[in-house]
Amino acid sequence: MDLGDIRNWVFIVxxxxxxxxxxxxxxxRNVVHAALMLVATLGGAAAIFILLGAEFVAATVVLVYIGxxxxxxxxxxxxxxxxxxxxxxLDHSRKWPAALTAIATFAVLAGxxxxxxxxxxxxxxxxxxxxxxxxxxxxxxxxxFEVVSFVLLAALIGGIVLARRDPEA
Amino acid sequence: xxxxxxxxAQINFWVLLALKLGAIAILIQAAVLPIIFAELxxxxxxxxxxxxxxxxxxxxxxxxxxxxxxFFQKEDLVPAAADKTxxxxxxxxxxxxxxxxxxxxxxxxxxxxADLNLGIFYALAISSLSTLAVLMAGWSSGNxxxxxxxxxxxxxxxxxELPLVLAVIGVVIQAGTLSMVGIVEAQIDMxxxxxxxxxxxxxxxxxxxxxxxxxxxxxxxxxxxxxxxMGYLTxxxxxxxxxxxxxxxxxxxTMSAIAATLFLGGYGFWxxxxxxxxxxxxxxxxxxxxxxxxxxxxxxxxxxxxxxQSLAWRFLIPxxxxxxxxxxxxxxxx
Numbered sequence: 015m016d017l018g019d020i021r022n023w024v025f026i027v028x029x030x031x032x033x034x035x036x037x038x039x040x041x042x043r044n045v046v047h048a049a050l051m052l053v054a055t056l057g058g059a060a061a062i063f064i065l066l067g068a069e070f071v072a073a074t075v076v077l078v079y080i081g082x083x084x085x086x087x088x089x090x091x092x093x094x095x096x097x098x099x100x101x102x103x104l105d106h107s108r109k110w111p112a113a114l115t116a117i118a119t120f121a122v123l124a125g126x127x128x129x130x131x132x133x134x135x136x137x138x139x140x141x142x143x144x145x146x147x148x149x150x151x152x153x154x155x156x157x158x159f160e161v162v163s164f165v166l167l168a169a170l171i172g173g174i175v176l177a178r179r180d181p182e183a
Numbered sequence: 184x185x186x187x188x189x190x191x192a193q194i195n196f197w198v199l200l201a202l203k204l205g206a207i208a209i210l211i212q213a214a215v216l217p218i219i220f221a222e223l224x225x226x227x228x229x230x231x232x233x234x235x236x237x238x239x240x241x242x243x244x245x246x247x248x249x250x251x252x253x254f255f256q257k258e259d260l261v262p263a264a265a266d267k268t269x270x271x272x273x274x275x276x277x278x279x280x281x282x283x284x285x286x287x288x289x290x291x292x293x294x295x296x297a298d299l300n301l302g303i304f305y306a307l308a309i310s311s312l313s314t315l316a317v318l319m320a321g322w323s324s325g326n327x328x329x330x331x332x333x334x335x336x337x338x339x340x341x342x343x344e345l346p347l348v349l350a351v352i353g354v355v356i357q358a359g360t361l362s363m364v365g366i367v368e369a370q371i372d373m374x375x376x377x378x379x380x381x382x383x384x385x386x387x388x389x390x391x392x393x394x395x396x397x398x399x400x401x402x403x404x405x406x407x408x409x410x411x412x413m414g415y416l417t418x419x420x421x422x423x424x425x426x427x428x429x430x431x432x433x434x435x436x437t438m439s440a441i442a443a444t445l446f447l448g449g450y451g452f453w454x455x456x457x458x459x460x461x462x463x464x465x466x467x468x469x470x471x472x473x474x475x476x477x478x479x480x481x482x483x484x485x486x487x488x489x490x491x492q493s494l495a496w497r498f499l500i501p502x503x504x505x506x507x508x509x510x511x512x513x514x515x516x517x
Contacts, residue, residue, distance in 0.1 A: 046323075
C-alpha cells in the first residue's frame with residue numbers, strides 16, 4: 015500500500031470509524047445508541063462512495079438511509095420502547111450463530127472481491143456526472159429499473175392493505 | 184516567502200479550503216444576526232410594541248449580539264435524567280445539517296464554495312441530518328415534553344420533506360440540471376425567473392414545506408409553548424441552546440437562499456452584471472423571503488397536528504406530483 019497517497023489515509027480513517035461504529039451497533043444495550051451508531055457507519059459508507067467519485071450514490075445513502083430509514087427507526091423505537099439508560103433485554107441467546115454468519119458473509123465477500131479484482135485500480139476518483147447515471151439507468155438498465163419499481167409498488171400497496179382498517183359494512 | 188500557499192497560478196487547495204471555511208463561518212454570523220434582529224423588530228411592530236430599544240444606543244441594534252454573549256455566560260446544564268452523550272452531541276448535529284448547505288449556495292457565478300454537479304440534491308440530502316438532531320435532542324433530554332416535541336418534529340419533517348423534494352424536481356426538470364449555478368443560468372437564459380416562468384405552484388409548495396421544515400408558525404407544533412413548554416428545546420440552556428438557535432436562523436437563511444435560487448432567479452437580475460451585483464441581488468431576494476416568513480409567523484395561528492399531517496399527505500404531495508407531471512409534459516412538448 016502506498017502510504018504517500020492521501021486517499022489511503024482517508025480510507026483508513028473512514029474504515030476505522032465504520033468498523034468501530036458497527037461493533038457498537040451490535041454490542042450496545044441501548045437501542046437508540048445502536049441506531050445513532052448506525053448513522054455514523056452509514057456516514058462512513060457515504061464517505062467511501064465520495065472517495066470513489068460516486069457523489070450521487072453518496073448523497074443517496076445520506077438521504078435514504080440516514081434521512082429516512084434511521085429516522086423512521088428512531089421514530090418507531092421512541093414511541094414504543096426506548097427507556098433512557100438502556101436495558102438488558104436486547105441480548106439474544108442465539109448471538110453466536112449470528113456472529114458466525116456475519117463473519118462468514120464477510121469472508122465470502124472479501125475473498126471473492128480479492129480473487130476477482132486482485133490489485134486492479136478501481137475508479138479514478140473523478141466524479142461521475144449525475145446525467146451519466148440518469149442516462150444509463152433509463153437506457154441500458156431500463157428493464158431492471160422498471161422491475162424494481164414494480165416490486166416497490168407492490169410493497170407499497172401491501173403496506174397500505176395491511177395498515178388500513180376497512181369500515182364495517 | 185509564501186510559495187507554499189501558491190502552487191502554479193492556483194492557490195494551494197488546503198489554503199483555499201481554510202479560507203472558504205473561514206468565510207462561511209463569518210457569513211453565517213453576518214446572515215443570522217440581521218435576521219434575528221429583523222424578527223425582534225418586525226414582531227414588535229406587528230404587535231404594536233417597540234421591541235429592543237436600548238442595546239447599542241440606537242434602535243437596539245446590538246440586541247442579538249447581547250443575547251449571544253449572554254448565552255455564552257450561562258451555565259451548561261445537563262438534566263440528571265438525560266442521556267449525556269446524545270444530549271450534548273445533538274446541537275452540533277443540528278448545526279452541521281444547516282451549515283453544510285452553505286456549500287452550494289451561489290452568490291454570483293464564481294462566488295460559490297463548490298458548484299457540485301449534484302447541487303440541490305446534496306442540499307436536500309444533507310439537511311435531512313436536522314431531523315436526526317431533533318430526535319436526538321427530544322429523546323435524550325429525559326423529559327416527556329421534550330420527547331413529544333421531538334416526535335412531533337420528526338413526524339412533521341418526514342411528512343414535509345416529500346413535498347419539498349417533489350417541488351424541487353419540477354425546477355430540475357425545467358432547467359435540465361441539478362447544479363445551482365446551472366439552474367440560475369437557465370433562468371437568466373429564459374429571461375424570467377421560474378416563479379413566473381412555469382413553477383408558481385412549485386414555489387408555493389416549496390415555501391409552505393420549507394416553513395414546516397423550519398418548524399416555523401403556522402407549523403410550530405414541535406415547540407408549541409402553550410402545550411409543550413419548548414418541545415425538544417425545553418432542557419437546553421446556555422451555549423447548547425445558542426447552537427440550536429443559530430442553526431434555526433441559519434436554516435431560515437439557507438432555505439430562503441435555496442428558494443431564491445431555484446424560483447426567483449438567484450443572483451440574476453435584469454440589467455445588472457451578476458458578477459458584481461450578484462451577492463446583493465441574492466441578499467435582496469433572501470431578505471424578501473425572510474420578511475415573508477416573519478410576517479407569517481406573527482400573523483397566523485398554529486395548525487393542529489392532524490391538520491398539519493393531512494395538509495402534507497392529502498394535499499401538498501398529490502399537488503406536487505401533478506406539478507411534476509405537467510412540467511414534464513411541457514418540457515417534452517416545447
